Amino acid sequence: xxxxxxxxxxxxxxxxxxxxxxxxxxxxxxxxxxxxxxxxxxxxxxxxxxxxxxxxxxxxxxxxxxxxxxxxxxxxxxxxxxxxxxxxxxxxxxxxxxxxxxxxxxxxxxxxxxxxxxxxxxxxxxxxxxxxxxxxxxxxxxxxxxxxxxxxxxxxxxxxxxxxxxxxxxxxxxxxxxxxxxxxxxxxxxxxxxxxxxxxxxxxxxxxxxxxxxxxxxxxxxxxxxxxxxxxxxxxxxxxxxxxxxxxxxxxxxxxxxxxxxxxxxxxxxxxxxxxxxxxxxxxxxxxxxxxxxxxxxxxxxxxxxxxxxxxxxxxxxxxxxxxxxxxxxxxxxxxxxxxxxxxxxxxxxxxxxxxxxxxxxxxxxxxxxxxxxxxxxxxxxxxxxxxxxxxxxxxxxxxxxxxxxxxxxxxxxxxxxxxxxxxxxxxxxxxxxxxxxxxxxxxxxxx
Numbered sequence: 535x536x537x538x539x540x541x542x543x544x545x546x547x548x549x550x551x552x553x554x555x556x557x558x559x560x561x562x563x564x565x566x567x568x569x570x571x572x573x574x575x576x577x578x579x580x581x582x583x584x585x586x587x588x589x590x591x592x593x594x595x596x597x598x599x600x601x602x603x604x605x606x607x608x609x610x611x612x613x614x615x616x617x618x619x620x621x622x623x624x625x626x627x628x629x630x631x632x633x634x635x636x637x638x639x640x641x642x643x644x645x646x647x648x649x650x651x652x653x654x655x656x657x658x659x660x661x662x663x664x665x666x667x668x669x670x671x672x673x674x675x676x677x678x679x680x681x682x683x684x685x686x687x688x689x690x691x692x693x694x695x696x697x698x699x700x701x702x703x704x705x706x707x708x709x710x711x712x713x714x715x716x717x718x719x720x721x722x723x724x725x726x727x728x729x730x731x732x733x734x735x736x737x738x739x740x741x742x743x744x745x746x747x748x749x750x751x752x753x754x755x756x757x758x759x760x761x762x763x764x765x766x767x768x769x770x771x772x773x774x775x776x777x778x779x780x781x782x783x784x785x786x787x788x789x790x791x792x793x794x795x796x797x798x799x800x801x802x803x804x805x806x807x808x809x810x811x812x813x814x815x816x817x818x819x820x821x822x823x824x825x826x827x828x829x830x831x832x833x834x835x836x837x838x839x840x841x842x843x844x845x846x847x848x849x850x851x852x853x854x855x856x857x858x859x860x861x862x863x864x865x866x867x868x869x870x871x872x873x874x875x876x877x878x879x880x881x882x883x884x885x886x887x888x889x890x891x892x893x894x895x896x897x898x899x900x901x902x903x904x905x906x907x908x909x910x911x912x913x914x915x916x917x918x919x920x921x922x923x924x925x926x927x928x929x930x931x932x933x934x935x936x937x938x939x940x941x942x943x944x945x946x947x948x949x950x951x952x953x954x955x956x957x958x959x960x961x962x963x964x965x966x967x968x969x970x971x972x973x974x975x976x977x978x979x980x981x982x
Contacts, residue, residue: 544568544887547710548691550678550721552576554657554868555854556714557664558875561608563712566882566892570670571706575696577674578661582619582654590862592830593746594776594788595653599626599646600960601869604876605660613649615659620781621651624761626955631759633813635767636941639955642948646959650761650778652748652786656868678720679703681711685729687890688849710888712851712878714871717835719856725847734844736908738924739836740915741793742861745804748826749785757819764811766792766863768917773807774863775816784826787816790863793920797831804829836923837861837915839908843901848890851878851897858904861915866907869960873903906963936976940967943976950975 547567549556552574560570576585584592597605605612617623624630627644664670675696682690682705690707713721722733762777772792780786789797789807797807808817839858842850853874860866877899885892909925913933916924944951953972956962967973 545709546571546707547712547888548573548678548706548708549712549714550691550719551713551715551854551856552578552661552672552674553714553716553854554653554660555716555856555871555874556712557657557660558605558608558872559712559714559851559853559878560670561660561664561667562875562879563710563882563888564667564669566886567669567710567888570667571673571708572664572670573673573676573678573691573693573706575675575677582652582658584652584654590653590832590834592653593744593832593862594778594786595656595868596648596650596778596865597656597872598865598869598959598961599648601872602649603961604869604872608872608876608879609660609663612659612663615663616649616651616656619651619655619659621649621655622760622779622781623647624650624779626959627952629760630763631761631815632763632765634765634941634944635771636938637945639944640946640948640951642952642955644952644955646955646961648959650780652780655781678715681724681728682707683728683847683849685725686847688847708849710849710851710893712853713856714852714854715856717838717855717859719852721852721856722840728847730847731845733846734841736839736841736912736923737836738861738912738915738921739793740861740918740921741796742790742863743796743831743833744788744790744862745797745799745807745829745831746786746788747804747829748780749787749820749823750826751779751783751785752822753783755822762816762819764813764816766918767812769919771812772918772920773810773812775808775811777816777819785820785823787820789816792918796833799831801829803831834859834862837908837912839904841901843897846897849893851893851900853878853900857900858908860907860911864907864911864914864958866911866960870904870907873960874900877903907960910957910964936967939976939979940972943979947975 546569549572552572626646632639677696680692694701694703764775772795775789854871878896881892881895
């Protein structure tokens with residue numbers, strides 16, 4: 535048999551999308567594909583900057599502690615490179631002030647932290663590392679317009695120069711196709727054109743919309759914390775705000791709301807949303823800060839988990855937002871994308887190449903690392919009456935009651951607060967909240 539008939543070997547891998555998920559996927563494939571081609575619709579700016587093709591990039595982003603651990607595993611030294619680029623280390627214990635639905639989180643001892651920076655800084659640190667790998671090439675200003683192969687097996691993609699609707703369409707043969715093109719992925723329609731049945735999916739839509747603005751941090755200001763998170767509280771407080779320190783002595787501030795409580799457009803809408811938050815602290819902090827940019831709004835759309843592990847042609851893997859989009863208020867998206875890249879690396883390592891067995895293993899691996907974050911975020915989304923889709927039933931109601939008790943206890947008990955923060959940072963599974971040291975005080979209730 536030929537290599538293509540068996541689906542084995544170390545030939546060409548095509549990665550659709552050159553954002554964070556795509557560059558991490560390309561990096562994960564090095565050593566297991568002779569040629570890795572990243573097809574990116576945009577052209578990268580010479581210096582780190584916001585890209586038109588990444589509208590969500592202008593808003594507050596978090597690579598959670600678990601994501602930083604994965605990034606360091608895949609790219610040793612990445613933490614130091616981010617710090618050198620201006621990222622600010624924020625400790626969850628001491629630096630982050632968090633108003634949960636139950637109240638202010640208790641102080642606790644922990645090494646958990648995240649590096650806070652704008653999305654262009656994070657993306658550029660990863661991109662510069664990937665560009666240094668000789669087996670990886672970039673096709674900038676190029677878009678994928680279709681797939682090659684059949685409903686059973688993919689054999690490549692069709693590409694053309696972006697913006698040239700009448701331009702030449704070229705075939706790019708490949709043994710492996712990785713879709714990392716984000717929440718606007720056209721993969722479902724391309725698969726339909728090949729005759730594939732629709733991929734099973736789960737969908738939840740809380741109607742989230744948010745607006746963001748950069749501010750200069752006033753020199754010498756000491757708030758006693760460096761980051762602030764004002765969370766929603768269902769059903770009567772569906773608005774949220776987050777303030778994060780970023781490079782160049784700035785803050786990035788995002789305010790948002792669920793359906794029916796979305797921020798109105800422009801500066802007036804941004805300021806009005808600040809006024810409507812549960813606590814006045816963020817508005818008071820910003821009263822003495824000078825804006826460093828315009829207000830930018832964004833509506834990410836519904837959360838969708840496409841189960842490619844259940845149905846997909848051979849030779850296909852999807853990860854990042856192309857596989858699962860989350861409500862961004864939980865800060866899970868780019869961390870789960872990093873998990874997906876690690877799962878891809880593990881699959882190609884285990885199977886020694888980029889063949890069909892590795893792709894199947896990678897699809898299962900991506901689904902496995904997506905499950906807990908999806909359950910956590912979708913279960914929270916359905917607390918709001920205006921949410922459509924999502925899980926329902928007695929089990930969800932039980933989960934809500936238990937989490938309410940956890941959060942109430944986390945306002946006074948450092949042990950419970952630390953355990954909850956580990957779960958939210960994705961370094962521990964939700965089941966860790968059932969450890970006796972956590973479960974006993976949660977069930978007992980009362981003061982810590």
